[in-house]
Amino acid sequence: MIIEEKNAADSQHFEGPAIVFDDVCIGFEGNQVLDHVSFKVEQGETRILLGPAGGGKSVLLKLCDGLLRPDSGKIFVLGKEITAMRERDLFALRHRIGMVFQESALFDSMSVEDNVAYLLHEERVPEEEVRKRVEEALAFVELSAAIDKFPSELSGGMRRRVSIARAIITQPDLILYDSPTGGLDPITSTTIIELVIRQRDEIGTTSVMITHRLQDAFMLATHCYNSASKKVENISGGGVDKTTKFLVLNEGKVVFDGTTQELTHSDDPWIKDYLA
Amino acid sequence: MSFSPVLYTKRILASVQEYSLLSARAFRSLATPPIYWGDIFTQMDSIGFGSLPIVILTGFFTGCVLALQSASALQQFGAVSKTASLVSLSMVKELGPVLTGLMVSGRNASGIASELGSMKVTEQIDAMRALGTDPVRKLVAPRIFATVFMLEFLSILSAFMGIIGGWIVSVGLLGLKSSFYFHETYFSLYFADVWQGLTKPVFFGYIIASVGCYFGITTSGGTQGVGKSTTRAVVMSSVMIIIVDFLLTKLLIGIFGR
Numbered sequence: 001m002i003i004e005e006k007n008a009a010d011s012q013h014f015e016g017p018a019i020v021f022d023d024v025c026i027g028f029e030g031n032q033v034l035d036h037v038s039f040k041v042e043q044g045e046t047r048i049l050l051g052p053a054g055g056g057k058s059v060l061l062k063l064c065d066g067l068l069r070p071d072s073g074k075i076f077v078l079g080k081e082i083t084a085m086r087e088r089d090l091f092a093l094r095h096r097i098g099m100v101f102q103e104s105a106l107f108d109s110m111s112v113e114d115n116v117a118y119l120l121h122e123e124r125v126p127e128e129e130v131r132k133r134v135e136e137a138l139a140f141v142e143l144s145a146a147i148d149k150f151p152s153e154l155s156g157g158m159r160r161r162v163s164i165a166r167a168i169i170t171q172p173d174l175i176l177y178d179s180p181t182g183g184l185d186p187i188t189s190t191t192i193i194e195l196v197i198r199q200r201d202e203i204g205t206t207s208v209m210i211t212h213r214l215q216d217a218f219m220l221a222t223h224c225y226n227s228a229s230k231k232v233e234n235i236s237g238g239g240v241d242k243t244t245k246f247l248v249l250n251e252g253k254v255v256f257d258g259t260t261q262e263l264t265h266s267d268d269p270w271i272k273d274y275l276a
Numbered sequence: 277m278s279f280s281p282v283l284y285t286k287r288i289l290a291s292v293q294e295y296s297l298l299s300a301r302a303f304r305s306l307a308t309p310p311i312y313w314g315d316i317f318t319q320m321d322s323i324g325f326g327s328l329p330i331v332i333l334t335g336f337f338t339g340c341v342l343a344l345q346s347a348s349a350l351q352q353f354g355a356v357s358k359t360a361s362l363v364s365l366s367m368v369k370e371l372g373p374v375l376t377g378l379m380v381s382g383r384n385a386s387g388i389a390s391e392l393g394s395m396k397v398t399e400q401i402d403a404m405r406a407l408g409t410d411p412v413r414k415l416v417a418p419r420i421f422a423t424v425f426m427l428e429f430l431s432i433l434s435a436f437m438g439i440i441g442g443w444i445v446s447v448g449l450l451g452l453k454s455s456f457y458f459h460e461t462y463f464s465l466y467f468a469d470v471w472q473g474l475t476k477p478v479f480f481g482y483i484i485a486s487v488g489c490y491f492g493i494t495t496s497g498g499t500q501g502v503g504k505s506t507t508r509a510v511v512m513s514s515v516m517i518i519i520v521d522f523l524l525t526k527l528l529i530g531i532f533g534r
Binding site: 062065067087088091092093094095097099101102103105106107108118119122166 | 398399400402403404405406407408409410
């Protein structure tokens, strides 16, 4: 209850898009990684980031969380210009953003329970409440039995699910998924995507997800969570989820920004080739 | 790739700047809430209590060797009785703090660099930032505080063990009386000597932890990078301890006159 009150206080209302990139450029050691990138992610939207490896997708996601700073341009997240904020002010904003890292980035010296509860411990939430919230989050990712295990005892897929539980435990306003299915087998990948769909459809959290697997991207666009049957199902009539959109990056430039239909009907030869 | 002195100098200056900023942020973190007391006590246990065996052994055997070596030199002047003075002054003013610093550096600068380096390359430090925690406050500041605090006591223990080692050799092998050894030890030590011995560990502790943290937190290049950071941390902290010891000794002798 305490954490819910705190979240309510933290979830400051803001107008406009959840994320705005305005002419953002960043490079490392003379190599331009993002080149004049501009786009918006509306509140409640799920944005899928596609593109070849090395195209700047992970860098873009880290920019969204303020983990990197651009060389030029402005970035607004949850209504605040993070490019003008000091690191210490960003820490408070990051409490409202969940992030799932490519390799999970679980704290290997902590148990699953402590990993998932990390943010709650930081916020000095009473232990009873922490335990309850951790159990809820682990039940959401269907990993209740792993609560006392350490990350080294988990499989790759289980680690990703723990990472998702850690990201969602405080019900953040924005979730950033960095290749949550990367390196996983198709069955485990489907499980992870189903969790992302469930989070999108049940809670309606704004999210940005990087993926290299087109089947994952299109599953996200064409499936929804049925709360009655508690299953992820095809959207009836071959429809697509209207809140799910795509952003395609190639060599640091935005080559596509739009809906699922626009992407699949694009005449751009590079996109056609990429989707093929 | 050709060597560029300009680029090399720039890189060195950038490292010094980065190290200074990290230190400043760590000090600020120790002066403002939240302070991670739990992490500080964990580090005190790991760095302080964990280093007890090597510090006790090093101090003890250094005292033994010092007594043996000084006695053979002092014998030429018929001054074997001065062994206690030499052992106690050397251990308290110099060898206690320096050897403890070097031993703890070998054990903990490497440990800190490899632990933080592993966290860096596996994105755990980024994850910590993403979860709204300042890694400097959570990881660096507790290690600096714990190392400075515990090195003080470890140095005292090392000097004490050195004096005990010297006593055993003096009584057992050199034929000196226990009462004479301790009398000589007590009256040869002045406040200035003890003060010197207590000042140095503060600087050495800071060097060990801050250098270990700096190399750990700036690690790049995967597991190979962790190995490099660990080696660099030990080498750099050991060299800095020796250099700072010289500067401090000069300064403190200037202040206290002995």
